[in-house]
């Protein structure tokens with residue numbers, strides 16, 4: 001069984017843990033070919049203090065590798081912030097990014113390898129040698145793509161800020177006029193991405209942010225087209241017209257999509273989506289050309305999350321063979 005999962009950070013990583021449980025896979029000995037390939041969003045990546053930071057790749061790596069701060073959902077467990085405090089004491093900007101000491105070591109390794117000329121995909125593989133996430137973790141692209149958000153600026157003007165600044169510093173409270181992936185148009189899928197999709201038995205879209213996580217992956221030329229050729233089942237990140245946690249509604253609003261399970265499925269569209277899982281609260285959902293099933297979609301514990309993954313796998317198996 002080969003499953004491909006385009007994923008963001010927290011929502012993606014939690015779902016992946018459930019998928020591993022559903023498939024009975026996890027940390028595997030070196031040399032084995034993992035059943036799950038993750039295509040990680042890199043649109044959130046940012047360079048700070050000379051370090052390249054890849055929040056979504058790291059969240060997946062730490063979560064599946066057992067190093068995540070479970071309560072927070074991002075960053076390392078047992079983290080301290082001495083480096084951050086020292087940088088602030090030098091007056092270094094920005095101060096709004098939560099850079100932990102343990103986490104910083106990851107970014108130093110990455111910065112050093114990238115300065116030596118290694119592509120992000122090779123760096124990610126090297127970092128995963130330590131964490132053994134039990135999945136093949138590929139960045140969506142080795143090229144630099146950065147999501148920027150266009151916000152209002154005084155007087156009557158507009159400016160683009162990095163997605164992280166909008167999300168973390170402003171908590172997505174500044175109305176977003178536009179969300180754009182700078183560099184996306186010229187990016188190429190990372191080595192192995194298109195092959196993994198073409199060889200997959202199914203592609204599952206986890207409940208990641210549909211705009212800035214899954215949307216960024218889909219914006220890399222070639223990836224959406226490859227997904228349209230295969231069986232894709234998505235898990236709605238919206239339950240009862242609300243994002244379960246986080247601020248996904250602010251992103252949807254920026255691109256003119258209503259915050260509902262139905263609108264997100266219509267936004268992905270029937271060419272991409274074959275199946276769509278919605279919560280019981282949204283069982284009325286109907287999307288032309290997409291098979292909709294309803295079940296409890298809260299990833300409240302590992303068992304509940306595994307049940308969602310199992311339902312996605314079952315629906316994909318059912319739909320496979322039908323024209324996609």
Ligand code: GDP
Nearest residue numbers: 008009010011012207208209213237243248299
């Ligand atoms: P990322 O997009 O994977 O980086 O992770 P985020 O945590 O930023 O976004 C995940 C999205 O999934 C959120 O915007 C929520 O709308 C949604 N979400 C979070 N928790 C759950 C859950 O338990 N069940 C479902 N169905 N969706 C969730």
Ligand code: CA
Nearest residue numbers: 228230272324
């Ligand atoms: Ca399809």
